[in-house]
Amino acid sequence: MADKLTKRADDYAQWYNDLVLKADLAEHSDVRGCMVIEAARLCDLGEDAIRIGRYVQGHRPRECILPTLHSQKLSRQGGQPCGRLREGMCRGHTLPPKSDPVHGVVVDPTAKLEEELIIRPTSETIIWNTYRGWVKSYRDLPLLINQWANVVRWEMRTRLFLRTAEFLWQEGHTAHATREEAVEETERMLQVYTTFAEEYLAIPVIRGVKTASERFAGAEDTYCIEAMMQDGKALQAGTSHFLGQNFAKAFDVVFANKENQQEHVWATSWGVSTRLVGALIVTHSDDNGLVLPPKLAPTQVAVVPIAKNAEQMEAVKDYFAPALAAMRAKGITVKFDDDDTKKPGWKFAEYEFKGYPVRIAIGPQDMENGTVEVARRDTMEKQVMQVIDLAEKVEHLLKPSKATSSESLGIA
RNA sequence: CGGGGCGUAGCGUAGCCCGGUAUCGCGCCUGCUUUGGGAGCAGGAGGUCGUCAGUUCGAAUCUGGCCGCCCCGACCA
Numbered sequence: 001m002a003d004k005l006t007k008r009a010d011d012y013a014q015w016y017n018d019l020v021l022k023a024d025l026a027e028h029s030d031v032r033g034c035m036v037i038e039a040a041r042l043c044d045l046g047e048d049a050i051r052i053g054r055y056v057q058g059h060r061p062r063e064c065i066l067p068t069l070h071s072q073k074l075s076r077q078g079g080q081p082c083g084r085l086r087e088g089m090c091r092g093h094t095l096p097p098k099s100d101p102v103h104g105v106v107v108d109p110t111a112k113l114e115e116e117l118i119i120r121p122t123s124e125t126i127i128w129n130t131y132r133g134w135v136k137s138y139r140d141l142p143l144l145i146n147q148w149a150n151v152v153r154w155e156m157r158t159r160l161f162l163r164t165a166e167f168l169w170q171e172g173h174t175a176h177a178t179r180e181e182a183v184e185e186t187e188r189m190l191q192v193y194t195t196f197a198e199e200y201l202a203i204p205v206i207r208g209v210k211t212a213s214e215r216f217a218g219a220e221d222t223y224c225i226e227a228m229m230q231d232g233k234a235l236q237a238g239t240s241h242f243l244g245q246n247f248a249k250a251f252d253v254v255f256a257n258k259e260n261q262q263e264h265v266w267a268t269s270w271g272v273s274t275r276l277v278g279a280l281i282v283t284h285s286d287d288n289g290l291v292l293p294p295k296l297a298p299t300q301v302a303v304v305p306i307a308k309n310a311e312q313m314e315a316v317k318d319y320f321a322p323a324l325a326a327m328r329a330k331g332i333t334v335k336f337d338d339d340d341t342k343k344p345g346w347k348f349a350e351y352e353f354k355g356y357p358v359r360i361a362i363g364p365q366d367m368e369n370g371t372v373e374v375a376r377r378d379t380m381e382k383q384v385m386q387v388i389d390l391a392e393k394v395e396h397l398l399k400p401s402k403a404t405s406s407e408s409l410g411i412a
Numbered sequence: 413c414g415g416g417g418c419g420u421a422g423c424g425u426a427g428c429c430c431g432g433u434a435u436c437g438c439g440c441c442u443g444c445u446u447u448g449g450g451a452g453c454a455g456g457a458g459g460u461c462g463u464c465a466g467u468u469c470g471a472a473u474c475u476g477g478c479c480g481c482c483c484c485g486a487c488c489a
Contacts, residue, residue: 013483032481122489156413156487163488216489239489306448345449352449363448373448 033158033165061144128251161278169273182266193238243267290355294398306363326391
């Protein structure tokens with residue numbers, strides 16, 4: 001039901017909530033602060049992982065999968081740098097008895113763990129405990145690892161995508177031989193995120209450095225990109241930390257340099273999360289619903305045939321087939337919606353609210369005139385076009401029309 | 413953790429003050445008519461009223477406890 005979206009001017013927070021829920025982007029799960037994401041409605045997260053990887057020029061990090069749980073002992077070893085982590089814990093549980101499978105997994109009161117386990121709020125602890133074994137010589141450096149993982153932070157207040165108790169992110173962890181190289185890596189990744197946000201997501205960002213109170217507890221410096229929401233508030237969209245030798249010292253990660261002297265490695269970590277999806281939503285959308293940049297939309301063009309019966313539907317299909325093929329040949333993703341249980345008017349409203357960049361309508365009049373009606377979502381403009389060279393024109397429509405770099409806004 | 417709100421059909425709700433097994437809309441199913449901006453008519457299916465206890469002949473409704481979620485704030489590595 002897209003008929004009652006709160007206006008941004010009336011209540012910005014409510015507008016955002018309505019939009020996410022009513023556009024079926026995500027829904028609340030049964031646990032506070034957790035959500036079910038309908039990734040297909042936005043973009044393929046796995047594909048984006050690959051794309052963000054491509055933005056990393058030169059020495060791309062190796063992908064890695066680290067455990068969700070680690071021991072408390074390890075966490076304590078982290079000492080000072082991890083001091084502020086809010087940690088989850090895990091109790092033992094048992095499988096349901098076969099005689100009573102319907103009641104599911106239950107906590108076994110007799111199965112209390114000797115030592116409670118930590119659900120990772122970030123993976124520095126496991127990474128650095130592992131790196132100790134991997135780093136022996138300057139020849140092992142730099143060591144660059146990235147992973148996609150869900151992490152849990154028991155936030156007191158949560159918002160869909162923008163701050164959830166559990167979220168999916170990409171976290172990179174690197175170890176270097178020198179301070180300079182680590183700083184360079186930190187800055188390079190901030191640039192990667194900036195480029196990714198602006199060129200791929202079309203989100204203008206401001207680059208900055210966090211104050212002492214705002215930066216990661218284990219970091220010497222935290223760099224960030226901030227997106228601007230439409231209510232004027234800043235939204236942290238990505239961070240890149242220069243960790244100095246804090247974790248190397250806490251986890252005793254040393255290497256032999258060329259002079260055979262033992263030195264602690266220099267570290268960085270950096271990440272972006274599903275919050276970027278929230279940034280994407282708030283950056284582009286309006287009072288009519290979701291707006292997606294054409295490059296990101298899972299389906300770029302929705303085609304709505306207008307037909308009184310099956311016969312006419314076939315006629316529209318035949319009429320439009322060459323244009324459809326031509327668009328697909330150009331790599332444009334098109335949905336031809338011949339669902340006869342929904343009326344055209346319903347489809348117009350639906351595709352508009354859900355942010356399809358271009359909508360094409362074809363009716364009897366068009367077939368007489370050799371035309372179609374084309375509507376673009378960002379400007380809400382409609383125009384009649386000849387069907388003969390439609391693919392070229394639509395391709396042009398889908399090209400980014402407005403500058404999105406921070407420079408263009410004069411806020412670089 | 414403070415403050416506020418809410419738990420009734422898949423979703424959104426009325427009923428609660430003043431007790432008598434539940435209203436309406438959307439969606440869903442069947443049929444006919446419709447189709448260029450969220451179709452119309454007719455028929456139909458679907459509910460442990462968050463949970464536990466208490467009061468009562470009788471509780472969605474009154475009383476008490478518990479649980480959960482949402483919103484505002486503090487927090488947000």
